[in-house]
Amino acid sequence: MTDMTQDTRDKSPIVRYAPMVVIGLVALIGAFALRxxxxxxxxxxxxxALIAFRDSNFVLTVLGFVLIYVLVVTFSLPGALIATLTGGFLFGAAFGTVLxxxxxxxxxxxxxxxxxxxLGDRLKTRMDGSDGMVARIKKGLDENQWSMLFFIRxxxxxxxxxxxxxxxxxxxxVRRFVISxxxxxxxxxxxxxxxxxxxxEVFARGETPNFGIxxxxxxxxxxxxxxxxxVLPVLIKAVTGKKDVLK
Structure with a gap:
């Protein structure tokens, strides 16, 4: 982990920031061009047309859907909710949920x-080297990462x-992020x-689904x-003073 952090710090600013710059630009353009x-x-x-294409090219439809959904999330494009609805519409509740x-x-x-x-490793380094309130916040987050990650999801x-x-x-x-x-x-x-x-059925009735369901x-x-x-482990630890058992 130390070597990886060192490698990240040794990279040039262009290499470090280029992915986020690209994502930001694509997100900005997509917000207007793709809405x-x-x-x-x-x-x-x-x-x-979508149903007809799915029926004729099921595997290609699955692969295309996954690719588009991944791009929508990666570049924070508008339409993540619509992509989720489309997954259910094309592939049903069970398989659509998996996709x-x-x-x-x-x-x-x-x-x-x-x-x-x-930014991640550089911010972590600064927070690790800080003291006072910042240090206490960082320690609390480190000790309760699992709870925090599940909570915000x-x-x-x-x-x-x-x-x-x-x-x-x-x-x-990364492993903890992916699992949570x-x-x-x-x-x-x-x-x-x-x-x-x-x-x-909603389309057949000419209605709009309840997005606030x-x-x-x-x-x-x-x-x-x-x-x-x-957040129960955090509450228990706050009361008992015990270490986070998920750490």
Whole structure:
């Protein structure tokens, strides 16, 4: 780990920051150029063509879908919710959820790695060398990384790209980031993929799905319960003073 950190610090600023600069530029351009293409209206208008292409080229459709979803997440493009709905619409609730979670995790890991390459290790070095309040905050985060990672993934109000960048700036290990991302996004992905799986009937009635369904009590309360469960080790340690058993 030390050698890897040293290698990152030895890289030129161009090498360190280039991935995040590229991601930022593509995200900025995509926010304006792609918003009409990665939208619910675009999905509704092209649904028959998408279904026909899927039926004729299933494997190619799966690969193309995963690639597009990964690019959407990696470059923080508009349309992540629509991509999740499309996964359910094209592949059903079960297989669609698997594809959505896998694609989102890959994309999140790519942007996490880019941010960590540019700033993560340097910020960690500065925080490690600090004292006072900053040092105490850093120590608390280090001791409770698992709880923090699951918490920011489960809370619906935390934007997905924010949950990708915060761990990078805290130099969270890649393995820990991947595991917490994959498991932490399952509840939300399952909800919206299931909504996507029912879009056929919604389209037939000329209606629009309820995108705020995740905030309805019968769905939100179980997710909040998982959030509480994720921070339970922190609460227990605060009361007992014991070390984080997940560390």
């Amino acid at each position: 009409d293409y990665l939208s619910f209206d675009a999905l509704r208008e092209n649904r028959e 959505n979670i896998t694609s989102a995790t890959i994309g999140a890991t790519l942007i996490f790695s880019a941010a960590r390459l540019g 489960l809370v619906p109000a935390v934007p997905f790209f924010v949950a990708n960048l915060i761990p990078a700036f805290l130099s969270v290990p 991302t994959f498991l932490g996004i399952i509840p939300g992905s399952l909800v919206y993929t299931s909504v996507g799986a029912g879009l056929g 995740i905030f309805e009590p019968h769905i939100l309360l179980p997710i909040l319960g998982l959030c509480l469960l994720s």
